[in-house]
Amino acid sequence: MVQERTLPMFQAASAQISAEEGLRLFEDMVLGRYFEDRCAEMYYRGKMFGFVHLYNGQEAVSSGVIKSLRPDDYVCSTYRDHVHALSAGVPARNVMAELFGKETGCSRGRGGSMHLFSSEHNFLGGFAFIGEGIPVALGAAFQSKYRRDALGQNDADQVAACFFGDGTTNNGQFFECLNMAALWKLPIIFVVENNKWAIGMAHERSTSQPEIYRKAGVFGIPGVEVDGMDVLAVHAAAQTAIARARAGEGPTLIECLTYRFRGHSLADPDEMRSKEEKQAWQARDPLSKFEAYLLEQKLAGEPELKAIKQKIQDTVDEAVKFAEESPDPSPDELHRYVFAEE
Amino acid sequence: MVQERTLPMFQAASAQISAEEGLRLFEDMVLGRYFEDRCAEMYYRGKMFGFVHLYNGQEAVSSGVIKSLRPDDYVCSTYRDHVHALSAGVPARNVMAELFGKETGCSRGRGGSMHLFSSEHNFLGGFAFIGEGIPVALGAAFQSKYRRDALGQNDADQVAACFFGDGTTNNGQFFECLNMAALWKLPIIFVVENNKWAIGMAHERSTSQPEIYRKAGVFGIPGVEVDGMDVLAVHAAAQTAIARARAGEGPTLIECLTYRFRGHSLADPDEMRSKEEKQAWQARDPLSKFEAYLLEQKLAGEPELKAIKQKIQDTVDEAVKFAEESPDPSPDELHRYVFAEE
């Protein structure tokens, strides 16, 4: 019933990536992977609670898009937000501390897994309800255009990247925002992480037209289909879209075909997806694939990659330690942050 | 700024309409026109209140679609609902009485102009908020399919026709419903009355893709563009769509290019639309056009048409008299109808 779409081919050669750039992407992907693996561990050890949605398998999307942005660009995520936050530069320790509910967490322990925020990193947030982040990202993009065109600030060319899943593209907010983004040529990139499932709902059972990128066309927006397991493909598509947005030419929709290697959340028994399907996608692991590419292209050697892995392992270890040792928020501040302080 | 779309040509000859059918359509259009003219009069005379949205100019759409339906099919409207109700068979006297707020009104005086209802005529209602009728119509269509497919009632082949304006097609509910209708092949016809304006907002300023019928395609729904000033063109498109829906083949979207001859509501100063634009469309008056056609094709003679007009004039006169003479709802029943009676 769940049909396979052929992943679009990407000519890796055309990527012309530098060693430095390659390692930067690789490190970010490793960080995403290791961080999430540690989260699973911590969750089962009772260190974090609630719904925790991991990103394993989709790393090429976060790294490919966000690492193509400037630090002053905006990133907007969903409940599956840890890795987007990390790619956006939120330190692993502050993300981990948030998951532990600590005062040192990026949302000061108030938000938790589905509500990561960091204004310092222009990370607009994790949004726990599907689709509700799309208009918020649109607002950041509008702000950018407003500064440039209404206020004449020529350097206001920040782009907003907005992530969401296949299931979310059946929600009205998706379409409403595509329309407004196109209408006003807002500097925004809609990144659909099509991992084929919305919890237990197969994409094909929820939508009459599974090729999401085609939906952009009727709004006059370029729609691009990308192999979401190939960081270089994502990276290339993102660069084009970002350049377009920054130049004031408007939005792009990028549909990344990807897969999550774990259940929907750590509470999901994950009984709906077939073993075959999982295996087929596991074989496309974006991390192994990119590692092989780096070696093959001689952009890096084994020791270098190993060192990066070790470094990230240490970062994640340190993050856990930091989170463990951080204090809970003070009950005296229970009512703080409801309203803006004077 | 407001660009003109070329109206699609319709080969009237292909309509092959019988004299009887022609007169039926004509009578319905005359009813719509005369009824609305009388509403304006009554409004200015202080007989009705609130927001009153008239349908003048768009009659070919209501008559062309609804007169192609069976009486047991469903019709769902908006706040611009008088004429849809009339076409669906709600007697003019009960519609007029509703506008007067009388107990004999089709909504027993509780609803008013934007809230006409008649369960007897499978008229699902006028809906005062844009877009909110679309899911309701979808529900009626779902019910039809449910009876046929889940309950095995082979005669359950009722179709739902859902009307809404161009401005409404930027709202999420429109897209959400197109998707579900296509996904489940529901027997529904989405009829967009594109009159180029949403109050004071020109269609082109509100949407990145003004050709609404094209939006159907990305949901796998046939999208048809029709000259909404030509009742035969609308009729033909509706027949095809209805046949398709009744056969279980799913929804159709029909975009009718039309125009309202009055302001948005009787409270609207109507200062946004240019004189030229109004005149150009006035020249396409669907009623005169169809009258000329009937005569030209010798489907009817002058006296016959005159008699129809007289009959409708009488109907509308009688409706006003009925409405005037009808009682107000009793204050004792102020709380009735909040809940279903036992």
Place this chain on the structure above:
Amino acid sequence: MAETFLFNALREAIDEEMGRDETVFVLGEDVGHYGGSYKVTKDLYQKYGELRVLDTPIAENSFTGMAIGAAMTGLRPIIEGMNMGFLLLAFNQIANNAGMLRYTSGGNYKIPMVIRGPGGVGRQLGAEHSQRLEAYFQAVPGLKIVACSTPYNAKGLLKSAIRDDNPVLFFEHVLLYNLKEDLPNHEYLVPIDRAEIVRSGKDVTLLTYSRMRHHVMQAVKTLEKDGFDPEVIDLISLKPIDFETIGASIQKTHRVIVVEECMRTAGIAAEIIASINDRCFDELDAPVLRLSSQDIPTPYNGKLESFTIVQPKQIVEAVKKMMALQV
């Protein structure tokens, strides 16, 4: 019958009503193949088919409106809100059409439908998944609002709600699905408009509902040991409120404490206190006390979260304090 989990009690209610009336159907996200996030519709699609246990796209406003249209034309939909919070997206359909359409249509249509699912503060689910929508919806005319609290009443109430000809918002609690109880072997209904006297007593009337019923009963254990005799009433119907039962209790105890999980401002207790004020002010020996959640979005941190909602200890203290008041 063997002990039944609350989620299974709900499932039985749906199964029985679907078997009894072929116009009853379920729709919502992951209600079909997945069986519902809390297993309330587990395997029902296999029994009743995909149309009667309909997996919907994530489009709350539209599928709610669709259910309304289906209800207007003769079906009896049960919407599962995977989390009731998601129905914020369907507020327009619920308020304008489910709530008001019957009146506005002058009785042309009735809308027999149930919207059910988990609400409430769970275990560190974060602010958006910890909402208590009953407060947001209580002012909407034409809706009935019900909250279940035990496997027994969950089953009987849901069956009644499904048979009701009006739109019913039916709140379950995310932390109560695994409660267990012996259920009768025979069919039974529980009326959705009657409060349940959980414990008779004479000292003070404790009004509560949903999960807070269990916090109250925990407090009662302590209070009993200390010689107090509180009356505990589970409201069951949050709209309309069953003032017959409440009034009778107040005539006996002359003291009332409302324990709710809503935030304090404009919660369920606010309306109850206003109504008590309207109806039996003179019966009161002390101002009605409301123990509510803090007026803040639910924080994720476990300690803050536990400070946000009312704990049994606070109920004990409140009762003692009220009983110590000189009248």
Place this chain on the structure above:
Amino acid sequence: MAETFLFNALREAIDEEMGRDETVFVLGEDVGHYGGSYKVTKDLYQKYGELRVLDTPIAENSFTGMAIGAAMTGLRPIIEGMNMGFLLLAFNQIANNAGMLRYTSGGNYKIPMVIRGPGGVGRQLGAEHSQRLEAYFQAVPGLKIVACSTPYNAKGLLKSAIRDDNPVLFFEHVLLYNLKEDLPNHEYLVPIDRAEIVRSGKDVTLLTYSRMRHHVMQAVKTLEKDGFDPEVIDLISLKPIDFETIGASIQKTHRVIVVEECMRTAGIAAEIIASINDRCFDELDAPVLRLSSQDIPTPYNGKLESFTIVQPKQIVEAVKKMMALQV
């Protein structure tokens, strides 16, 4: 200054604030070219351009979310709800993001925005266009809710709301736009968190807001003739309620009547009564009385409609009855 219509007072407020702060902008349906359904933004787009007076498609949930995103990143949006009822479609964005995001983000972001527009029962506008959304939104944490009632306070309050760093729901009343009043020539602000003592008196405290203030003042004319001396307080801030002002009044009068246009169940009065009960129960010589709209969708018929909302005569009677009570 010449007499100013309320709609123009609002327009002046917006114009002045847009002139003062270039991050302030207006968005909504028909706010630009059309000038707003009630002319509140008339011709402003010509002065400030199309981006600062932005005509939006009819997509309330998304343009509200867009405003939130713009506010998070440094702008100060003013949303016009053409009718506040339409914001039911934006309930999710208003509750989850405008209301809760600051808290949930642990203070990372603030959301300075105003959502304004007409609410209330007009003249036979039908149920959906006659809503009193303040009741539906009052339980949402993190929102401030304000209702203006005169040209003077409309202007001063709106200016303060625009400068506030929090999301403010700002209710105008569809029947008050044409009120006229002389406004000061100099700039002024009115604090959004303070109730306004409209008339000092000692007999009874009449709490009201928005259009009902004028019904109350009509009633007061009669009451004065009959020798009564009521105190009239316009709440202005519906959330949070200014209990300092209210409490002081109750200490003086010991009697309270709340006159609101909300439906009775879970209206603004419900929370006020509950709060009075919390804070100054012992000050009361009589139960607080609430005069509210009937618990029904607003019927179209003019007579039924007038029975639905509170009329001045009922206020007169209620005061007399309360004053006749033996204490």
